[in-house]
Amino acid sequence: MQWDVIIQWLPKLFEGVGLTLQLVALSGVIGLILAIPLGVARASQHWYVRALPYGYIFLFRGTPLLVQLFLVYYGLAQFEAVRKGPLWPYLRDPFWCAVITMTLHTMAYIAEIVRGAIQAVPAGEIEAARALGMSKWQTMLFITLPRAARIGLPAYSNEVILMLKASALASTITLLDLTGMARTIIARTYLPVEIFFAAGMLYLLISYGLVLCFKLLEKWLRVDTGQLGR
Amino acid sequence: MKHCKKFLLALAAAFALFTQAAFAEKLRIGSEGAYPPFNLIDASGKVVGFDLDIAHALCAKMKVECEVVTSDWDGIIPALNAKKFDFIVASMSITDERKKAVDFTDPYYTNKLQFIGPKGTEVKVDKAGLKGKVVGAQRATIAGEWLEKNLGSAVDLKLYDTQENAYLDLSSGRIDLVLADVFVNWGWLKSDAGKEFEFKGEPVFDNDKIGIAVRKNDPLRERLNAALKAIIEDGTYKKINDQYFPFSIL
Numbered sequence: 001m002q003w004d005v006i007i008q009w010l011p012k013l014f015e016g017v018g019l020t021l022q023l024v025a026l027s028g029v030i031g032l033i034l035a036i037p038l039g040v041a042r043a044s045q046h047w048y049v050r051a052l053p054y055g056y057i058f059l060f061r062g063t064p065l066l067v068q069l070f071l072v073y074y075g076l077a078q079f080e081a082v083r084k085g086p087l088w089p090y091l092r093d094p095f096w097c098a099v100i101t102m103t104l105h106t107m108a109y110i111a112e113i114v115r116g117a118i119q120a121v122p123a124g125e126i127e128a129a130r131a132l133g134m135s136k137w138q139t140m141l142f143i144t145l146p147r148a149a150r151i152g153l154p155a156y157s158n159e160v161i162l163m164l165k166a167s168a169l170a171s172t173i174t175l176l177d178l179t180g181m182a183r184t185i186i187a188r189t190y191l192p193v194e195i196f197f198a199a200g201m202l203y204l205l206i207s208y209g210l211v212l213c214f215k216l217l218e219k220w221l222r223v224d225t226g227q228l229g230r
Numbered sequence: 231m232k233h234c235k236k237f238l239l240a241l242a243a244a245f246a247l248f249t250q251a252a253f254a255e256k257l258r259i260g261s262e263g264a265y266p267p268f269n270l271i272d273a274s275g276k277v278v279g280f281d282l283d284i285a286h287a288l289c290a291k292m293k294v295e296c297e298v299v300t301s302d303w304d305g306i307i308p309a310l311n312a313k314k315f316d317f318i319v320a321s322m323s324i325t326d327e328r329k330k331a332v333d334f335t336d337p338y339y340t341n342k343l344q345f346i347g348p349k350g351t352e353v354k355v356d357k358a359g360l361k362g363k364v365v366g367a368q369r370a371t372i373a374g375e376w377l378e379k380n381l382g383s384a385v386d387l388k389l390y391d392t393q394e395n396a397y398l399d400l401s402s403g404r405i406d407l408v409l410a411d412v413f414v415n416w417g418w419l420k421s422d423a424g425k426e427f428e429f430k431g432e433p434v435f436d437n438d439k440i441g442i443a444v445r446k447n448d449p450l451r452e453r454l455n456a457a458l459k460a461i462i463e464d465g466t467y468k469k470i471n472d473q474y475f476p477f478s479i480l
Contacts, residue, residue: 077402174388187370190331192308
C-alpha cells in the first residue's frame with residue numbers, strides 16, 4: 001500500500017464525492033416527491049388507476065439501471081428530433097441525463113415502498129377516521145400518508161443507500177463522480193488497489209452519514225412508537 | 231496375450247497424447263475488443279482485428295497455442311499483473327508511466343494522434359484555437375493523457391470508457407472534437423457513422439510506438455520479440471497490414 005498516493009489524490013476524490021452526493025440527493029428527493037402520487041395510485045382499489053403505475057414500476061424495476069442510463073444518454077441522442085428539441089440543453093449534459101435516469105429508476109422502487117406502506121396502515125385507523133366524518137381525501141392526507149411515512153421510512157433509507165452505490169454507474173457516461181474520479185486517477189497512477197480502497201472507504205463514510213441522518217429522522221418522526229398502537 | 235499387448239500399447243499412446251496435450255504450452259492473449267479496426271468483437275462473439283491477427287501470427291511462430299481473453303481498457307494492465315492473461319496485444323502505446331507497471335516488446339506499429347470533427351467547421355488545433363471546445367478521448371489512453379498535459383484546463387475534456395462511446399457523442403454533437411489514434415479515426419471516418427466528419431489539422435503527436443505488454447521481467451518478452459522479427463522478415467506482417475490499411479503502419 002502506498003499511503004502517500006492516497007493522500008496526494010484525496011482532494012480529487014473529494015471532488016468526486018461532491019458529485020456523487022449531488023446525484024444521490026437530487027434523485028432521492030425528486031424521486032420521493034414523484035413517487036408519492038405514483039404509490040398512492042398504485043395502491044388504488046380501481047384497476048384503471050392502478051394499471052399505469054403498475055406498468056411504469058414493472059418497466060423500471062425490470063431493467064438494469066446501466067441499460068436505462070445508456071438508453072437515455074446514448075440512445076436518445078441518436079434522434080435528430082431530440083437533438084433539435086427544447087430538452088436538448090439538458091439531455092446534452094451527462095449530469096442531467098444521470099439525474100433523470102436515476103430519478104426515474106429510484107421512483108419506481110420508492111413507489112412500491114409507498115404502496116406497501118399505505119397498505120400496511122391498520123384498517124381500523126382508516127375506519128375510525130371515516131367514522132369521524134373525514135372525507136376520503138382528508139383521511140388520505142391526515143391519517144394514511146403520515147402513518148405510511150413512518151412505516152415506509154426504513155425501507156426508503158435502504159433505497160437511498162442502494163442509489164448511492166448505483167450512482168457509481170454515472171462514471172460510464174463521462175461523469176467524474178467518486179468512481180469516475182477513482183478510475184481516472186488509476187489511469188494515471190496504475191495503482192488500482194490504493195485508489196479503489198480509498199474510494200471504498202469514502203463510500204462507506206457516506207453511507208454511514210446517511211444511516212445517521214435517517215436514524216435522527218426516525219427519532220424525530222417517532223417511527224418506533226407508531227408500532228405500539230397495534 | 232496379443233489383445234493385452236494391443237491394449238497396453240493403446241493405453242500408452244493415449245497417455246502420451248494426453249501428457250503432450252497437458253504440457254503443451256497455452257498462452258493467453260489479453261485484448262479489449264472495442265477498438266476497431268485493431269481489436270473488435272465480431273457478430274459471432276469472436277475477438278478479431280489487426281491486433282489479434284498479429285497476436286495469432288506470433289503464437290504460430292512461437293509454436294504455442296493461444297486463447298483470447300478480453301478486459302476493459304482501464305483495467306487491462308492490472309489484469310495482466312494479476313495473471314488473467316500473459317501478454318496484451320491491444321494497440322497499447324509504450325509510455326514511461328506504463329513501463330513502471332509492465333515490460334514492452336519492440337513496437338509492432340507506429341501511431342499518430344489526430345483530431346477529428348464535423349465537416350465544414352474551421353478548427354485550428356493549437357491551444358488558442360481549441361480554447362473552450364469540448365474534446366473527447368478514451369480514458370487511460372495517450373490521447374487522454376496528451377490532452378490533459380498539453381491543453382489542460384483550456385478545453386472541456388470528456389473521458390469515455392470505450393472509443394466507440396466517444397464517437398457516439400461526437401455524432402450526437404455533445405462534443406466538438408475527438409482526439410484518437412489516426413488509424414482508428416481513419417477507420418471510423420470511412421464507416422457510415424463517420425461520413426459527416428473529417429480530420430482537423432496535422433497530427434499533434436506522431437511518434438507513438440505501439441508494443442505488446444508483458445509482466446515485468448517475463449522471459450516471454452524475448453520470445454515475442456524474436457517472433458515479431460520473424461513475421462516482419464517473412465512477409466506475414468505485410469500481408470496482415472495490407473488487409474487493413476493501404477499504407478504501411480510499421
